[in-house]
Amino acid sequence: MTSPSATQDSYPYQHEPIWSRSEKAIARQAFDAALGQELHEVIQEAKKMASQIQQSSELWDLEHYLTQRRKEIDRKYDFRGSRLTDVLGRLLYENRLGEEDLRGLPEEKMKSIRSFAQFLRHSAA
Amino acid sequence: MTSPSATQDSYPYQHEPIWSRSEKAIARQAFDAALGQELHEVIQEAKKMASQIQQSSELWDLEHYLTQRRKEIDRKYDFRGSRLTDVLGRLLYENRLGEEDLRGLPEEKMKSIRSFAQFLRHSAA
Numbered sequence: 662m663t664s665p666s667a668t669q670d671s672y673p674y675q676h677e678p679i680w681s682r683s684e685k686a687i688a689r690q691a692f693d694a695a696l697g698q699e700l701h702e703v704i705q706e707a708k709k710m711a712s713q714i715q716q717s718s719e720l721w722d723l724e725h726y727l728t729q730r731r732k733e734i735d736r737k738y739d740f741r742g743s744r745l746t747d748v749l750g751r752l753l754y755e756n757r758l759g760e761e762d763l764r765g766l767p768e769e770k771m772k773s774i775r776s777f778a779q780f781l782r783h784s785a786a
Numbered sequence: 787m788t789s790p791s792a793t794q795d796s797y798p799y800q801h802e803p804i805w806s807r808s809e810k811a812i813a814r815q816a817f818d819a820a821l822g823q824e825l826h827e828v829i830q831e832a833k834k835m836a837s838q839i840q841q842s843s844e845l846w847d848l849e850h851y852l853t854q855r856r857k858e859i860d861r862k863y864d865f866r867g868s869r870l871t872d873v874l875g876r877l878l879y880e881n882r883l884g885e886e887d888l889r890g891l892p893e894e895k896m897k898s899i900r901s902f903a904q905f906l907r908h909s910a911a
Contacts, residue, residue, distance in 0.1 A: 700842040700845070703842075704839050704842065704845055707836055707845060707848065708836050708837060710836075711832055711835075711836030711837070712833060712836070712837070714829050714833065717825040717828075720825070720829055720832060720852065721852070721856060723852065724849060724853055724856060727845065727846070727848065727849035727852070728849055728853070731846060731849060
């Protein structure tokens with residue numbers, strides 16, 4: 662698909678919805694809150710793990726935990742428009758945000774977000 | 787030097803002294819004590835860093851610190867006979883062990899160990 666033919670009412674890349682500035686602002690707020698909460702949880706867990714360290718193997722367990730969580734969070738919190746529907750759907754599935762946090766998004770986007778959350782629910786079952 | 791010619795009283799590889807079983811036992815005790823002390827220090831520092839974390843950047847600072855220290859310790863504590871003189875010399879230079887911890891090693895080995903510590907002292911000056 663090197664030269665996609667764009668038409669007036671369809672975006673050249675399928676599955677890549679356009680996010681308006683105001684929609685992005687709504688998404689950004691929910692996204693940042695979920696990320697902040699997740700980082701807070703990692704901080705609390707790291708403090709707990711560190712406080713319980715008695716031998717060096719537990720020290721490297723802490724390092725491993727931090728590396729894994731950093732990579733996972735980097736992968737998960739991707740704000741690019743092309744990924745945003747799935748990212749918000751995953752956060753919804755993980756209960757890191759609720760539908761009320763996305764109030765103001767058009768129903769069409771909410772549908773896609775809910776649909777991805779539902780897909781993850783089924784995959785996990 | 788693919789086919790070194792060993793003679794009765796010289797080891798085929800220069801700079802690779804032979805460590806007898808009893809010398810290795812002395813070295814091992816000093817080595818393990820220094821390693822244990824260094825790991826203890828890293829554990830204390832990690833606990834302190836973790837207890838002071840307030841934001842996520844400090845969380846990844848802790849991860850980075852642990853990764854660096856692990857790699858450094860892995861490199862430094864190498865018990866192979868071919869490396870042991872330099873390893874003990876470095877620990878002597880860093881005051882992680884004293885000459886008294888190596889009591890029982892032959893003077894010839896002590897000389898090499900002291901000499902490497904001295905070399906590091908000069909390099910750092």
